[in-house]
Amino acid sequence: MKQRIVTAIIAAAIFLPIVIFGGSLFIFLAYLLASIALFELLKMRKLSLFSIPGMISLILLWIFLIPTQYEGVLDNINYTKSELGLLAILLFLTYTVASKNRFTFEDVGFSTLAIIYVGTGFYYLIETREADLIYIFYSLFIIWATDSGAYFIGRAFGKNKLWPEISPNKTVEGFIGGILCALVVAVLFVYLSDIDATLMQLLWITTLLSIFGQIGDLVESAIKRHYNVKDSGNILPGHGGILDRFDSLLFVLPLMHFFHLL
Template sequence: MTTGFIAGAMYLAILFVGSVPFVLLATIIAVITLLELAAMKHISLRSPGVLLSAAFTAALVFAAPFLKGSEFQTYFIRLLVLLVLVLLAAVVFSKNRFQIEEASFLFFFVSYIGFSFYLLAQLRLESLLLVLFVQITMWATDSGAYFVGRKLGRHKLAPHISPNKTVEGSIGAVAAAFLVAAVFQFIIRRPLFASAGLFVTVTLIISVLGQVGDLAESAVKRHFGVKDSGDILPGHGGFFDRFDSLIFVLPVLYLAGMIS
């Protein structure tokens, strides 16, 4: 409990500061998240493939203050093409100690983690209120799912992936998200979105697809037979555990044209 409170307070403090400090924090979290995934896959963190993948992840996220829109899209594509070539070269020159399956795994998660945390950094550079809205609505979703599921949960949501999640908890998560989102919108006293319909759509995406992101992370952990993605936050797991929903939702908002 204490660890979670301190970590959350530090995160929010740097979030409010914004600018390069938050971009740097997002970069560090993204790199550690990638390392957690590599560790789950039992790839040596000292292997050239992992070290190169961590560097490429950092290069993606830290581009936020310098590139956006079409400029970033070109940079992103070229960086990923280069990463493919570098990882294949690592397979060759390691004499197959670093294998093609590991290279594919790292490429997938550099793309996913790096792009999602780039979006988080870019969103903060553009609007403190909007990134707070997304973050707080996500936290409300997690809390609603936990407390309602614990109190009223009867029907399993996805027992093959996460046995503790329930349909009632999922419904409670959406209800909590809308309640907190509405209160946040009322407190700031100016609309974040062009219409009530857009407000509802964004809140629904954050809450519903945030839960999908949580289940996706549970599926990854279940595949590798681990309870937590890491132990950097004692009692709360790793960064992949803490940011699983957010890193799934941000690309969806991007594809829907709601963030850039």
């Protein structure tokens, strides 16, 4: 527990000032975190980032992450993100032949989905910060409240397992408790911040975000269980990897945009 607390304090001391400052430094941080997350995913599948398909995956991720204000760079080469994505898939498939199926069709699918999974979440991390700092803090506090509520209420009152095949320690009571704690945070944001939403709007959006944040956590647990790994990485002592810390945000941030909160 002491190691977890020390790591959390150090990470927050680095992460939060960069988030507040924003700009190019924040974009660089998002690129760095996304690249590490992709590395962690590929490693689960025993695919090396430092290989031909690994490099294709990384380059495509970086293209995917290009913020809206810089997409004019792609106009200069006359290609869209979608077109470059299709080109990457063709290169992946070509490599299945060149590697004599050591890199398989299943590996192509995994690599492509890994790029979309990681890239979508971190792209919207950049876009959310560009929209307004308040939404970054809102999403972080919603996730922290959900995680804390699910943990403490689950420990105190949890009797019914939520999804034991995926995450044995999570309970239905904890799941509901996490949502309730997130709703408390939503009320505080309506009355104590300048977030552009009414109480009713924020309550229903927060309910959905809390639910999907917990689903994001379960999704990453399912991936780890499938590949028989305990943590996605060890870059954060006591916490695991970048994916272990950002699994909920990878779901919450895109949905904030899809629900038109921003």
